[in-house]
Structures are given as C-alpha cells and as structure tokens.
Amino acid sequence: MVNHMEVYEGKAKRIIPLDGEKAIMEFKDDATAFDGGKKAKFKGKGWLNAQISAHLFRVLEEKGIKTHFIGVAGDNRLIVERLEMYPLEVVVRNVVAGSLKKRLPLDEGTELKEPIVELYYKDDSLHDPMINHYHARVLGIGEAELREIERIALKVNDILREYFRERGIILVDFKLEFGKNSRGEIVLGDEISPDTCRFWDAKTKESLDKDVFRFDRGDLMKAYGELYRRFSP
C-alpha cells in the first residue's frame, strides 16, 4: 500500500515514494510464478515492462481512463501518482485459460459469450483467494466502489481488446489493481504488461506473456520483445 514514505518492495517492482503526491515505480528483471515457487531473472524485462505499461497507460488515458501514470523516469522507472491501494486483484477474462479451467467446464481457448470479472483478495499468506462482493464489503470496500471498479475494468477491457485485435493479438485475460488518490478518485494503478496479462498471437495462438516462463514455452524475452514490437509503427 503506497500511503506513506516507505519504499515498498514487491516481487517484480519497487515503489519509491517521492515528496508530494508522486512515487517512482521501478520494474525489476525478476520473474516469479506459482506463489513465488518459481523464480528467475531476465535481463531487460524490467525495461520492457516499464515501456509496455507506459504505452498502455497512455492508450487508456487517451480514451478517458484515469490512471496513476505521469511519465517515464529513466530506463525501468515510471513516475506515478501515489495511491492508497485497494487490496484487490481485478481479473477480466475474454477467453478460457489459466485458473478459469478449474471453475467452468470449458476448454482452453473457448471465447466467452461475455467478459467475466473476478475479484481476488491480494494476500500472499492466503494465496490471493477469489472473493465476492460480500467478502469485499466485510473488508471495508463499499458496494458503490466495487461497482465503479468493475465498470472501469470492463471499459479497460473494451479499449485494450480492440487495441490488441488491430495488432494481431488476442487479449485473453488480465489483472488490474486500483487505488484512491488524495482527491478520493478511483484510479487505475500497478502495471499492465505481459507479466499481468495473457496475450496470444491471433494466428498461431502462441503466448506472448508470462505463461512462456510459467510453462517453459520458450524464450521469455523474445515473446515480450515481439509484443512490444507490435506497438511500434
């Protein structure tokens, strides 16, 4: 939670508070999967994820989404607005993959009739359990805030799905995190990168995301680099 002046050290990022309402979000080269059970370092991953996140935040801002992104502050660093984060991971899904296969009797790759939004309580010691609105309200998150968070998540999905479709990529699913700024506004925080999204090449269905690392599907940096290349003119 970025609501004081301590450096916050995450698995793949570091948040360094600055004076005022700003912070630096530093992307590390570390990759972790399966609750930290699998770890590795990929030189250049932090740089790529910072560039990809910055780019996607700009795309969203242009379409009217409030994000914490302020600017790029060097190779693997972004300047962001400081937020008091909700302890939530908000997952949006368009295509069956990952943990959804344990919940619904649908095959991997099946396109969903409508997007699914899921809430998870962000807590490593509980292994980020899936929760519903009742659980979230008990945690102190109001119903109106939950509905607003889900509305923004679905709008982000509409924008990014179209953006990637135009670039030959299927946005399978992704995870967002939200916080409140000093004016009490709900703002999209964290990152949007191949660490937090599933991207499939529309033709080959090849993964261009962290599944390459999770399931040893080849060269992670090549996959992330290919994703980044698709944004370039």
Ligand code: 5GP
């Ligand atoms: P799943 O629930 O299928 O494992 O994940 C759904 C989507 O959310 C995937 O795109 C995955 O990368 C992202 N996601 C879910 N939980 C986490 C998390 O704790 N960390 C990261 N980096 N991504 C997550």
